[in-house]
Structure formats: structure tokens, C-alpha cells
Amino acid sequence: xxxxxxxxxxxxxxxxxxxxxxxxxxxxxxxxxxxxxxxxxxxxxxxxxxxxxxxxxxxxxxxxxxxxxxxxxxxxxxxxxxxxxxxxxxxxxxxxxxxxxxxxxxxxxxxxxxxxxxxxxxxxxxxxxxxxxxxxxxxxxxxxxxxxxxxxxxxxxxxxxxxxxxxxxxxxxxxxxxxxxxxxxxxxx
Numbered sequence: 001x002x003x004x005x006x007x008x009x010x011x012x013x014x015x016x017x018x019x020x021x022x023x024x025x026x027x028x029x030x031x032x033x034x035x036x037x038x039x040x041x042x043x044x045x046x047x048x049x050x051x052x053x054x055x056x057x058x059x060x061x062x063x064x065x066x067x068x069x070x071x072x073x074x075x076x077x078x079x080x081x082x083x084x085x086x087x088x089x090x091x092x093x094x095x096x097x098x099x100x101x102x103x104x105x106x107x108x109x110x111x112x113x114x115x116x117x118x119x120x121x122x123x124x125x126x127x128x129x130x131x132x133x134x135x136x137x138x139x140x141x142x143x144x145x146x147x148x149x150x151x152x153x154x155x156x157x158x159x160x161x162x163x164x165x166x167x168x169x170x171x172x173x174x175x176x177x178x179x180x181x182x183x184x185x186x187x188x189x
Contacts, residue, residue, distance in 0.1 A: 007031060010045070017151045026050040046112045048105055057107065058095060063088025067145035069138040070077040072130060073094040078138035082145055089125025099122035108144055 002010045013019060014029055023029075028048040035043055036086075067082040084092055095104065096118045103115040108130075116129050133141070 001044055003041050004035070004043055007043060030107060030110055030112050033113050040165070046115055047103060048107065058090060059091050060143065061147065062144050063091065067142040069135065069142045078133045078135045079129065079143045080133075080138055080145065082142075084125035084126050086125070089123070092125055092127070093121060093123045106141070106145070113141055113144060179188070
């Protein structure tokens with residue numbers, strides 16, 4: 001755990017070569033995307049064990065064919081239901097079978113969104129992620145899972161720098177156009 005304001009300092013310490021040498025090579029420490037509770041000033045650092053030789057996740061977002069926010073069958077708490085394609089379902093069955101009682105992390109852009117515990121092997125590729133989700137959090141996570149792996153690379157088409165004088169000019173023009181529109185409405189009325 002670390003205070004949110006201190007995560008950059010912790011990252012600096014973890015990036016040191018002597019600290020990296022003390023940690024296993026297949027271990028990656030990633031921060032949760034948000035605190036556990038709304039009033040908590042801390043984030044959790046989650047230890048992610050890499051299982052593939054290249055360090056990539058064994059299963060990525062391209063395996064998920066559908067995800068949606070749903071409600072639990074017995075307790076009506078928000079949860080996420082997801083369905084995988086056939087290849088993803090085979091990998092998911094193997095992963096969940098090997099990790100019963102352990103956590104599997106859902107990671108996007110090196111932030112851990114959720115790390116639910118596996119309660120049993122999941123065949124067929126249909127899963128549900130439960131936890132202490134608010135409805136909006138469950139919807140967001142479902143949308144993230146549904147988006148999958150985005151194939152489009154980012155390309156910079158144009159780059160521009162806006163100085164403070166240009167920003168002030170835009171503010172002044174906006175104010176003048178507002179006053180002119182207000183005057184026209186008063187004349188019309």
C-alpha cells in the first residue's frame with residue numbers, strides 16, 4: 001500500500017537496479033486504478049506473476065467476445081458477465097483450472113482494474129466477475145473488457161503548441177460572442 005501522492009517515489013525505488021535484482025524476473029508490480037474505498041488515500045501495489053516467456057499476458061482482450069454489467073442471481077449486487085471466443089475459452093479453462101483459490105488480474109495500460117479470486121475451473125468461456133462494485137464501476141469494467149485489444153496504433157498527425165496569449169484571445173472572443181448573442185436575444189424579445 002502507498003499513499004496516492006507517494007506512488008511516484010515508490011516507482012522510483014522499484015526502478016532501481018538493486019531492487020530489480022532482488023525481485024523475481026517474472027514479477028511485475030502494478031498499481032490498482034483506484035483506492036479500495038472512496039475515502040481511502042492509498043493505492044495497492046499488486047504483484048503480477050508473468051506466466052509466458054515473452055512477459056505478455058496469457059490471455060488478452062481479443063479473446064473476449066462480449067461483456068456486460070449484470071446483477072448477481074442471489075444477492076442482486078452488480079457483477080460483470082463475459083463471454084469468450086472458442087480459443088479464449090480454452091485458454092481461460094486452463095488458466096482458471098491452474099489457479100483455483102488464487103487471483104487473476106484484469107490489467108489495462110499497466111493498471112489493475114480488478115483481481116478476482118478463482119472459485120473453480122471455468123469451462124465454456126462464460127464467466128462472471130463479482131466483488132464490491134458500484135453499478136458505474138461494473139459498467140466501466142464491462143466496457144473495458146468489451147473493447148478488447150484495440151488494433152489501431154496511435155499516430156501523431158499534427159502537433160501544435162498553444163501559448164498563453166492565444167488561450168486568452170480565445171477566452172476574450174468567447175466572451176464577446178456571448179455578449180453579442182445575449183444582446184440579439186434582448187433585441188428580439
